[in-house]
Amino acid sequence: xxxxxxxxxxxxxxxxxxxxxxxxxxxxxxxxxxxxxxxxxxxxxxxxxxxxxxxxxxxxxxxxxxxxxxxxxxxxxxxxxxxxxxxxxxxxxxxxxxxxxxxxxxxxxxxxxxxxxxxxxxxxxxxxxxxxxxxxxxxxxxxxxxxxxxxxxxxxxxxxxxxxxxxxxxxxxxxxxxxxxxxxxxxxxxxxxxxxxxxxxxxxxxxxxxxxxxxxxxxxxxxxxxxxxxxxxxxxxxxxxxxxxxxxxxxxxxxxxxxxxxxxxxxxxxxxxxxxxxxxxxxxxxxxxxxxxxxxxxxxxxxxxxxxxxxxxxxxxxxxxxxxxxxxxxxxxxxxxxxxxxxxxxxxxxxxxxxxxxxxxxxxxxxxxxxxxxxxxxxxxxxxxxxxxxxxxxxxxxxxxxxxxxxxxxxxxxxxxxxxxxxxxxxxxxxxxxxxxxxxxxxxxxxxxxxxxxxxxxxxxxxxxxxxxxxxxxxxxxxxxxxxxxxxxxxxx
Amino acid sequence: xxxxxxxxxxxxxxxxxxxxxxxxxxxxxxxxxxxxxxxxxxxxxxxxxxxxxxxxxxxxxxxxxxxxxxxxxxxxxxxxxxxxxxxxxxxxxxxxxxxxxxxxxxxxxxxxxxxxxxxxxxxxxxxxxxxxxxxxxxxxxxxxxxxxxxxxxxxxxxxxxxxxxxxxxxxxxxxxxxxxxxxxxxxxxxxxxxxxxxxxxxxxxxxxxxxxxxxxxxxxxxxxxxxxxxxxxxxxxxxxxxxxxxxxxxxxxxxxxxxxxxxxxxxxxxxxxxxxxxxxxxxxxxxxxxxxxxxxxxxxxxxxxxxxxxxxxxxxxxxxxxxxxxxxxxxxxxxxxxxxxxxxxxxxxxxxxxxxxxxxxxxxxxx
Numbered sequence: 001x002x003x004x005x006x007x008x009x010x011x012x013x014x015x016x017x018x019x020x021x022x023x024x025x026x027x028x029x030x031x032x033x034x035x036x037x038x039x040x041x042x043x044x045x046x047x048x049x050x051x052x053x054x055x056x057x058x059x060x061x062x063x064x065x066x067x068x069x070x071x072x073x074x075x076x077x078x079x080x081x082x083x084x085x086x087x088x089x090x091x092x093x094x095x096x097x098x099x100x101x102x103x104x105x106x107x108x109x110x111x112x113x114x115x116x117x118x119x120x121x122x123x124x125x126x127x128x129x130x131x132x133x134x135x136x137x138x139x140x141x142x143x144x145x146x147x148x149x150x151x152x153x154x155x156x157x158x159x160x161x162x163x164x165x166x167x168x169x170x171x172x173x174x175x176x177x178x179x180x181x182x183x184x185x186x187x188x189x190x191x192x193x194x195x196x197x198x199x200x201x202x203x204x205x206x207x208x209x210x211x212x213x214x215x216x217x218x219x220x221x222x223x224x225x226x227x228x229x230x231x232x233x234x235x236x237x238x239x240x241x242x243x244x245x246x247x248x249x250x251x252x253x254x255x256x257x258x259x260x261x262x263x264x265x266x267x268x269x270x271x272x273x274x275x276x277x278x279x280x281x282x283x284x285x286x287x288x289x290x291x292x293x294x295x296x297x298x299x300x301x302x303x304x305x306x307x308x309x310x311x312x313x314x315x316x317x318x319x320x321x322x323x324x325x326x327x328x329x330x331x332x333x334x335x336x337x338x339x340x341x342x343x344x345x346x347x348x349x350x351x352x353x354x355x356x357x358x359x360x361x362x363x364x365x366x367x368x369x370x371x372x373x374x375x376x377x378x379x380x381x382x383x384x385x386x387x388x389x390x391x392x393x394x395x396x397x398x399x400x401x402x403x404x405x406x407x408x409x410x411x412x413x414x415x416x417x418x419x420x421x422x423x424x425x426x427x428x429x430x431x432x433x434x435x436x437x438x439x440x441x442x443x444x445x446x447x448x449x450x451x452x453x454x455x456x457x458x459x460x461x462x463x464x465x466x467x468x469x470x471x472x473x474x475x476x477x478x479x480x481x482x483x484x485x486x487x488x489x490x491x492x493x
Numbered sequence: 494x495x496x497x498x499x500x501x502x503x504x505x506x507x508x509x510x511x512x513x514x515x516x517x518x519x520x521x522x523x524x525x526x527x528x529x530x531x532x533x534x535x536x537x538x539x540x541x542x543x544x545x546x547x548x549x550x551x552x553x554x555x556x557x558x559x560x561x562x563x564x565x566x567x568x569x570x571x572x573x574x575x576x577x578x579x580x581x582x583x584x585x586x587x588x589x590x591x592x593x594x595x596x597x598x599x600x601x602x603x604x605x606x607x608x609x610x611x612x613x614x615x616x617x618x619x620x621x622x623x624x625x626x627x628x629x630x631x632x633x634x635x636x637x638x639x640x641x642x643x644x645x646x647x648x649x650x651x652x653x654x655x656x657x658x659x660x661x662x663x664x665x666x667x668x669x670x671x672x673x674x675x676x677x678x679x680x681x682x683x684x685x686x687x688x689x690x691x692x693x694x695x696x697x698x699x700x701x702x703x704x705x706x707x708x709x710x711x712x713x714x715x716x717x718x719x720x721x722x723x724x725x726x727x728x729x730x731x732x733x734x735x736x737x738x739x740x741x742x743x744x745x746x747x748x749x750x751x752x753x754x755x756x757x758x759x760x761x762x763x764x765x766x767x768x769x770x771x772x773x774x775x776x777x778x779x780x781x782x783x784x785x786x787x788x789x790x791x792x793x794x795x796x797x798x799x800x801x802x803x804x805x806x807x808x809x810x811x812x813x814x815x816x817x818x819x820x821x822x823x824x825x826x827x828x829x830x831x832x833x834x835x836x837x838x839x840x841x842x843x844x845x846x847x848x849x850x851x852x853x854x855x856x857x858x859x860x
Contacts, residue, residue: 040498048497054508055544057501148504155544289652292644304559313559388568389555396567400555411557419554421547445553454545469547 003030003088010094010285011101017284018105022359023276025108026122027083030101038074038089039063045259046079046087047128051135051251053151076100080111080262082122095293098285099277106276109362110269116261116366119166124258131251138244150245154252156458159420160231161253163260173224173237227424227439232256234425239462249462263418264366271315272362274301278316314383318370321379322361323354367415375411377404385411413443421447423469436463440471447471456482598718601711601852623675632672641671685720685774686767687713688760691742692781694731694751701814705780706743708812708848712778715856720774726763730756732786736763750786753779753823754793761801770805777802777809778855782816783823791826803836810855815843 003011011030018025033041043060044050067073075096078086086104088097111117121127139147162168191199228234232253236246262269278298286294302313325331329349338344361370381402387410389400401407413419422441430437436459440447452469459482460467466483470492481488558568628641646665650656656663691697691705717723727742728734734755737745760777768775785791802809813824824839831837838858840851 036496040496043498043501052497052501052504054501054504057498057503057505060498060502061505152544156546159546288654289648291651292648309557309559383559384561385557385559386562387555388558390552391567392552394567397555399558399562399564399566399568401564407557410555414554414556419549421549423547440547445549448548448550451545452547455547458545 003032006094007032007088007097010098014098014101014280014285015105017280018102018109018276021276021279022355023105023109025084025105025112026081028078028086028104028108029083030086030088030104032088032090034090035067036064038077038087039067041087042074042077046077046085047125049125049129049132051132051151052139053148055155076103078104078107079125080117080120080122080258081125082112084108084111085125093293095286095290096297098290099281099294099297102277102280102285103273105280106273107269109276110265110272113363114261114265114268114366115364116264120258120261121254127254131255134247134251138248142244147244147248150248151252153458153461154249156455157231157235157462158252158256159418160423161233161256161260162229163264163417165230165233166257166260173228173234223427223429224425227426229422229424231423231425231438234428235462238428240464241462245462261366264368267311267315267318267367267415268362268365268370269315270312271317271319274312274316275319275358309385317383318374318379319358319361321376322374323358325354326357327352327354329353368412371408371411371415375404375408380404380407421445426470430468434465436460436465436467438467438469440469442472446473449473452480453482453487456480456487460484598714601715602718621677623677625673625675627674627676628671629674630668630671632674636673638671638673642669645669645671684772685716685776686724686726687716687776687778688726688728688763689742690728690730690734690756690760690777690779692731692751692753692756692779693729693745694749694782694784696751696782696784696816697814698816701782701816702743704814704842704845704848705812707845708780708842708851709778711848711852712855715852716776728756728759728763730759734759751781751784752790753781753785754790754797757794757797757802761797761805764802764805775806777806778812779810780812780814781823783813783821784816785823785826788826791823794823795826795830798831798837803834806836808838808855808858809836810838810840812851812855813839813841815841 002008007030015028039060041048042063043056050056063074074089075092076086076088078084084104084107086101086108088100092100111120135147135151188205189199224234232249235241236249236253241249281294281298302310302316304310304313327350328347329335329351330344330347335344335347338347361374365373381404385402385407386399387401387403387406388397390396391398401410422443424439424441425436426439427437428434438459452471456467456469466481468482469480471478471480473489477492479490479492481490562568628638642665643663646663646669647656649666649669650663689709691702693702713725725739727737727739729737729742729745730751730753731749732752732755736759756779764770764775785794798809811824811827813821815821821841824841827837828839831839835858838855840854842848842851
């Protein structure tokens, strides 16, 4: 559907400004939707054509309820695709539409140029529709319940992927069998023919050969050869699944990978879009009568209520901080080594590198790198960042620290692997019984145990043999096992 | 055209519903719902709808926030709800499904096969209520909306270029002023009253009271669904009876003996004072452990019921909870006297699991 004339004119104007500022984006298609359509599309994660599943309905229920109770409202939605798709809510007023359009163009620029998005499928709109067709076909053939139940199971493990996989060489889970015979390694001393049976007794040679063969055999039984992080891929290639199940699992995996960069760059992406909508709106697009409504909305976007960290706020403030530091030359050896506060405060080398620097940052960084490189103690203090912890005695989350290092460490931990535990496949033939052995790389925080049990149960449905998870519970190395019927927890050393 | 989401939405509703139905007993007996009652909605946590993942235990994780506060300042309750943070993905919160009390009552009815109540055919008195809901350009100064007025004035200053950032004084004009306006809505007047009576003598422990609390909640929900507006009165008694508010009703712990007739007398007095049986649907619920003080008083209770209460009320329900101290004689006496009386329902509630059956007994008559 085309935009009405007045919006279309506004869109062209904003697009022009965005281009002049150096933003570079795919063709962007805007669609104007009613509020319930917006809720619908948002429930499907932005893709109107997704496979049927109740969790989208669940999302819809929440969105439409909170919309009708006035708790929240979706202003913008934009899809990483070529062309980009963006949705506007019809009932929004013109100022809001302008803001959203500017915001969207910056997102599109980010999608197109940020390194971490470079491996995503830019035809995802079509791909999702294909997925939906396939899942529907399976539902017709094998029954809705059956397929839905399997999707439920798969969703339980959808986060067991390797966010770096798109940037690595593709590996096969099972390397092909080598045809060449292993060389029999046995120690044979040089000797004259007639002395050979004495120098190299046949029994000893035979024993040595046997030992070697056994060693080779036991080595090759270890599978996979090294820990495997992309558990979904491993299951797709190694679990005894029906063909349709294999396909459903690959669909879930593909969609999970598609959404990875959005999780990896939430702070940057929103910060970047906020930076640019603010710049474009205040310097180009707004007229006098609109400034109040704009300011009202904009401040709402940046609100940090109830101690929450707002990615829009954090992102835009960091980008602005970087721009200022690089404009004034507040970086490098000289700056680091200066310990005179008055000099530092009025530091200005008029480098004017700020704009260039933030464009570079938006190209190369993700959230973890962004925070790691640019969070400064000064910023931390100005933005009143704090770390919080759970206090057992009061059953409350309490502010635990305002120290820069503690805050940074906690923030980085929260962002690494999206704040999720890292789990790998260690052995797919555990105890030589084809049981799956997973290992949780424990980083000081235990797993939520009840959910771990349920997830293990779901995994066992895919693997069809008992599954184990090695983890640490209350400082005790523990093996969680599920054998298809009951859960067991064993201490191991 | 049916929207695509509707199918998924229905599917979800079905799952939720059947879960609620399946677990309804559990919720009733746990009494979780009452704690989370909003104005008209009850939040029901739906535990299993959260697709399980391997994830960190939130209590150990903590996180980073932004804002004021000393070290040690609490920022969020620890009951499962963790404060939001960066990197937080959707789906990390416990889903709570808000069910309106009406919906809940319907589910209860479906579950327990409760018949609708045929109310006494009385005219509904309609009352009016004003609610401030809008903004208008004219109105009395006492209703002036300061923020909107200020905003309007600020806007005008900027548009007319009279706004001076160095001297930001805003002078509202007549046209800038905005006023609150109200809407009048009609509310049907209550024509039903529930009188709850509870024995708070020494033999009624916390567990017994919990049972009463949960059961009253469900009775309340059902009757409120049947009568759009309803009043409730609360009476507690040991050897003497007095009227209290809802909160006291559930909290009080008295000691001493039990004279049940004192409560019935008070209930009768309340009815005579304020609720003409010709105009009101009257419900009486009495909970006790059945340990009345002597047969003489039981006879007095029977007399009160026969002569006054049963004639006036739609329904008299007696629920007897089990306590280690009580003899539980009272229910047998009533049963003996009023065997199959159409307006009286007797029910024994030995433990929380029996609440479910008891509600059905109380409300299954459709009166």
